[in-house]
Amino acid sequence: MTSEGGPTVVRHSELLTPQTADYLAFLDREKMVYLPYLMYFNRPNFRSTAINTDQFGFRMSHGPDGRASVGDHRLDGPVRLLVGGSGVLGYGATSDAATLPSRLWTKHAPSRPWLNFGAPYFNSTQELILFMLYRHLLPPVDEIVLFSGFNNLVMAQLNHLPLHGQGAFFFCNEYFEKMQELRKRYAKPVKGPRWRTGPKSTPEPVSPSQPTPATMIEAAVELTTRHLDSWLVMAGATNARVSFVLQPLASWVRQEPADQEKLLFDEFDRFSEYGTWEERYGLVGSRATGAAYAAALATACAGRGVPFVDMNSRLAAAVTAEDWLFVDRGHFTDDGNEIMAGLLAESLALS
Template identity: 50%
Template structure:
């Protein structure tokens, strides 16, 4: 049976190939990042794995690729929505739409990382800052992943928060410990018992207020570091628009895709997995924590969920899934973001 996803968003097949876990690129410090020098009609990356941004008159740029050698640049950081999952080409990501149309006075570089949390977003910039010229604008466009991984159990959080696929990391590290325990046993040493590694749905933290507090605390800590890393730039945090944070009624295309994703998901429905952090009330509570913290730090904060919600109707097809946008959605959010933030 043909899927609505393949008919309505054929580019999703290319994102599936790009994100093939069998070709996962594991890196020190970051844990993982995009495949490097990837070429396709939909998505292209440079030698370090950054997605290419498009600008006026056919210009292109990326952090480790064709970077401008003179003048200032602008950074948009975040997870897979900034990277541009769902866009039909590199030209339709947030960075490209800002640079091409809505805030074109300086190149925008795409610092989005698939499945990243706020720690990884900050580290990605830290490890590649030396490649960049002077920066006049940094926009951190994020939030959803920090709440989703914030629900993982306490023993996976550590001092810097849990991350996507961290269970696989803990599992492999436990296998390494087990090998060392065998050697220790042969030498007469006693070893600690095997530790839990992979969490289940029953292990997640159910106290949503605790999840919000922890996610906000980590995000604000990392924003303070962002400010130190790019002191010459204006820094803004944007809480990303997410389908269920924005509105209850969705366009016909969105509803078809959302229902289909729930039907074919091997992990369970979105409601079963993330329903407790997907309400407008949670978004408002998270936004309030971030707003208060950003004000204390002297960092601009904007929640784009109500702004974008006010600009669309039920006929506007904005999302390919609950987190990622259509080309129309990326352009719409880029335009509203430029207007709201006063970008030129």
């Protein structure tokens, strides 16, 4: 509950999605875990009603015969991996058993165990590095499903940073600020006289070009498929199949949210410290942008023989206006995960 200087106010999120409190504790920036190469990863050995992680930070998956993760309760294999950001992690699910990997393992594609390879904020670079860093802990893998796409598109807005051909990542502004402080610390004083033959010049400030949906889509697809090629090389060593699923976004799925979603979305915009959804993600949130992005990814995947699923169009065709799918515009309710697990298994012919 919150107080605004008067009567106690109960937020809709406290009533409709009380599990959010566990996720906010899990994502506490003060306690964020920083790792070499990855920048950051999930908090290890986190315990709560909604979310639990192993000794390395991987979330537990549940199946018919128990549970498993990359670092604890290891399996002999073969196993399947669901790879991605916070949607794969299961932000918003009421328990570990309600996440997308768990619903696949328990009900919709139970012939192999599914391991959760998800982390909030990750882009395709970090997804790939995570696999390379922890591959030695895995049993044989026969299926790798990349459930991703949104973070690469969002980060394509940061086209003014010195990225040297690499994609931006969440919180990278903080990284560059600290690196600039380090440069100043190691700056060496100039020895001897300094001669000038004219007035001191002041460099013109560089104004970043405003990205358009088209340029953002082009950049995101290029980065995504570059890393997809690396996944194919690594998966080829064990003949694992690699598939790509474009994760759904509420505004890409349907024009109007369900009643519960509207309450939660409006509340998010009202109380967010970082601005409204439109202010933060307006360039990427339209249905037109989502459709264009899906089409570009589908073409890129087809050229590589990679199965592709646009979960946005699949969800839109499978649900009604009353179905409550999202706890916020990018994360799913238990019912949303259940429906997606069924659609994903059907789309990729998983048993």
